Amino acid sequence: MQDISALLQNSALKITPQRLTILSIIRKYGHIAIDELYEQIRSVYPTISLATVYKNINALQDANIIAQIHPQMQKPKFELKKQQHGHFICKVCQSVYDFKLQNICSPNLDIIDDIEEKEVYLYGVCKKCKGE
Amino acid sequence: MQDISALLQNSALKITPQRLTILSIIRKYGHIAIDELYEQIRSVYPTISLATVYKNINALQDANIIAQIHPQMQKPKFELKKQQHGHFICKVCQSVYDFKLQNICSPNLDIIDDIEEKEVYLYGVCKKCKGE
């Protein structure tokens, strides 16, 4: 379990209770959309402004502490930044699961010089939903 | 080269000059954002409304004639729907190249029952930009 304060300490960002709460909610949920995040944080800080949430997710992205994913048919979601991985999205329950990215296709496209980053989304039905 | 009228004939959508033009522009550019599409179609139909362009891309997506891609750091772009493929995005010139998706990683994640769709974006610098 990563230490959330340390993430902020190693950045230029100040440690505020709002930021700590935002990060702990993201960690708890794994992947969360902005409106769910806002809803969750309001149960802790009822007076927090949506603008503050937006400013913080932008600052945290710039500081490379969180990352944004864009699954098809879903609102963008945020996650704590970690090593490269892919996402499996269940079409039924909409859950997002991380998985290790290994030997992704090496496309033989002569325009490609070299590949620096990979972004992979797989879509299907998870076992939990299939089993019902 | 696919026949654009046929795409519309096989759908419930009416064949209008605006739709044909939208589709031919998408085909010509391969991948195009909505504002570029609007700009291009205005050079043919100067009176077309942006609302019409939006209504049409929504209708064409629902009819499975076009698809939307979401490369990181770029506006969403549209392409004609075709068999499954990945996208390589040049970080310098922002160009999008299609490539054939073959033996993508089989993640050993026990929550996955089976995979129905794959969405892959690779990011790097294309040879054209590297060579300069």
Next chain:
DNA sequence: GTCCATGCAAACGATTTGCATGCGT
């Protein structure tokens, strides 16, 4: 004490909607 963060309201941009008219079938 300084500077950044917060919270509110207003502004903004992108997309959608309602409605009257036009066009494809």
Next chain:
DNA sequence: ACGCATGCAAATCGTTTGCATGGAC
């Protein structure tokens, strides 16, 4: 002739900005 498509304007939604106050360092 009917019903969907178009084009305009207005409405809406998500996100950003400006600014005064508060809090972290």
